[in-house]
Amino acid sequence: MAKxxxxxxxxxxxxxxxxQMSQAALADAIGVTRQTIIxxxxxxxxxxxxxxxxxxxxxxxxxxxxxxxxx
Amino acid sequence: xSFREKTAWVMALILIGGAIFYFDKxxxxxxxxxxxxxxxxxxxIAYVVVIVIASIIIMSVLAISAGKEAxxxxxxxxxxxxxxxxxxxxxxIAVAALGGLWHYAVNMDGNMLFHLIFLSLxxxxxxxxxFQIALYRRGV
Numbered sequence: 117m118a119k120x121x122x123x124x125x126x127x128x129x130x131x132x133x134x135x136q137m138s139q140a141a142l143a144d145a146i147g148v149t150r151q152t153i154i155x156x157x158x159x160x161x162x163x164x165x166x167x168x169x170x171x172x173x174x175x176x177x178x179x180x181x182x183x184x185x186x187x
Numbered sequence: 188x189s190f191r192e193k194t195a196w197v198m199a200l201i202l203i204g205g206a207i208f209y210f211d212k213x214x215x216x217x218x219x220x221x222x223x224x225x226x227x228x229x230x231x232i233a234y235v236v237v238i239v240i241a242s243i244i245i246m247s248v249l250a251i252s253a254g255k256e257a258x259x260x261x262x263x264x265x266x267x268x269x270x271x272x273x274x275x276x277x278x279x280i281a282v283a284a285l286g287g288l289w290h291y292a293v294n295m296d297g298n299m300l301f302h303l304i305f306l307s308l309x310x311x312x313x314x315x316x317x318f319q320i321a322l323y324r325r326g327v
Contacts, residue, residue, distance in 0.1 A: 120326060148262040151189040151323075160326025161264050 146170035190253040199316035276315035283307030
């Protein structure tokens with residue numbers, strides 16, 4: 117299996133700041149399963165560009181405010 | 188655990204059980220004959236019927252308990268997992284089938300060739316679900 121890219125994210129943090137939004141609510145908002153949100157938060161899955169934009173729009177911030185690249 | 192991961196676990200277990208059922212019969216028959224048993228169409232049909240019926244029953248129970256999650260189409264992560272697992276399973280089939288052909292080239296046992304090719308198909312399906320489980324757990 118290829119090594120995972122060093123992509124970090126603040127999805128959990130933003131979700132909690134966003135009125136304790138549940139993983140299921142965020143999943144419904146962007147059209148993925150709750151397990152995919154869990155995988156993103158745990159760094160086991162890097163979402164597509166489309167989903168990254170959808171997540172950032174849900175929180176009303178830029179993509180770079182949600183995702184980062186840390187080597 | 189997601190509905191699709193549960194599905195992968197269940198299908199892997201059903202297929203492993205089916206393979207054990209099939210090759211136990213073939214081994215017993217071969218022992219009785221004193222040589223590799225010839226292909227038995229009835230046994231192949233029985234294997235397929237058992238797999239299909241067990242899958243329908245258990246998948247129905249899983250789908251009912253999963254509710255709307257069972258109706259939802261695969262999302263982007265699940266599609267990637269299915270694609271990768273299917274791709275890697277193809278290599279398993281190829282390697283196992285080549286092993287069967289190699290065995291035939293050396294031993295000229297056509298009956299064994301049939302069983303090994305059938306085994307390679309079973310292994311390919313089992314491997315696909317095992318790879319899916321690994322990808323769901325380790326990440327894509």
